[in-house]
Amino acid sequence: MHYNECFGCGDDVEGGLHIQSAVAEGMVVVSQFEVTDAHQGAPGLAHGGLLACAFDEALGSTVGNLLRRPAVTGRLETDFRRPVPVGSTLHIVARLDGVAGRKIYVSADGRLDAEDGPIAVQARALFVTVGFEHFTSHGHTDAMQKFRQARTREREDWDINP
Numbered sequence: 001m002h003y004n005e006c007f008g009c010g011d012d013v014e015g016g017l018h019i020q021s022a023v024a025e026g027m028v029v030v031s032q033f034e035v036t037d038a039h040q041g042a043p044g045l046a047h048g049g050l051l052a053c054a055f056d057e058a059l060g061s062t063v064g065n066l067l068r069r070p071a072v073t074g075r076l077e078t079d080f081r082r083p084v085p086v087g088s089t090l091h092i093v094a095r096l097d098g099v100a101g102r103k104i105y106v107s108a109d110g111r112l113d114a115e116d117g118p119i120a121v122q123a124r125a126l127f128v129t130v131g132f133e134h135f136t137s138h139g140h141t142d143a144m145q146k147f148r149q150a151r152t153r154e155r156e157d158w159d160i161n162p
């Protein structure tokens, strides 16, 4: 599932995180986040809130790709294990830990600069499945219309590896 105006993954969002995610072997979803000057908190280091955002995106993409159902983040926890420098790439591997009714449990590790690099950030989240009316009743109508038009144009329907 890909939405071009999403701050996390949208190609068209200036200053967005531009995270790309893909399903990989072992039913995990891998994402890369390139940390730039625009993501700084302390000098030369990534802002923790933006790192949390990157994990929200990676975990949300995991739910979308593996379960293909609309869901929103109910709870997100992050552990910051090491500083993440500007210029580095976080390699995030996320997995589905369990589903209980509408509750979806996911977690992820982010490694520095290589798939086998040191773990810098870890996160766990609870997503809650929602109906499409969640977006139509709480979001702007024109945003939903743009989303639908784009999907019709692209003929996407919860594709794997958007």
Ligand SMILES: CCCCCCCCCCCCCCCC(=O)SCCNC(=O)CCNC(=O)[C@H](O)C(C)(C)COP(=O)(O)OP(=O)(O)OC[C@H]1O[C@@H](n2cnc3c(N)ncnc32)[C@H](O)[C@@H]1OP(=O)(O)O
Residues within 6 Å of the ligand: 001, 003, 006, 008, 056, 057, 059, 060, 061, 064, 070, 071, 072, 073, 074, 075, 101, 102, 103, 126, 128, 130, 132, 135
């Ligand atoms: C056309 C369609 C377009 C689709 C397009 C998709 C785009 C795909 C992009 C993917 C990438 C995005 C990645 C970013 C994802 C976001 O950014 S989502 C935005 C941030 N999150 C939000 O705005 C959510 C706001 N919160 C809410 O709307 C509501 O609180 C919720 C989460 C829907 C839950 O409310 P509810 O439906 O009334 O359900 P509720 O009964 O309260 O909770 C259900 C269950 O979850 C549990 N629960 C709920 N919240 C919590 C919590 N915080 N802690 C623990 N348990 C909780 C409840 O205890 C309950 O458990 P049970 O009683 O069933 O055991």
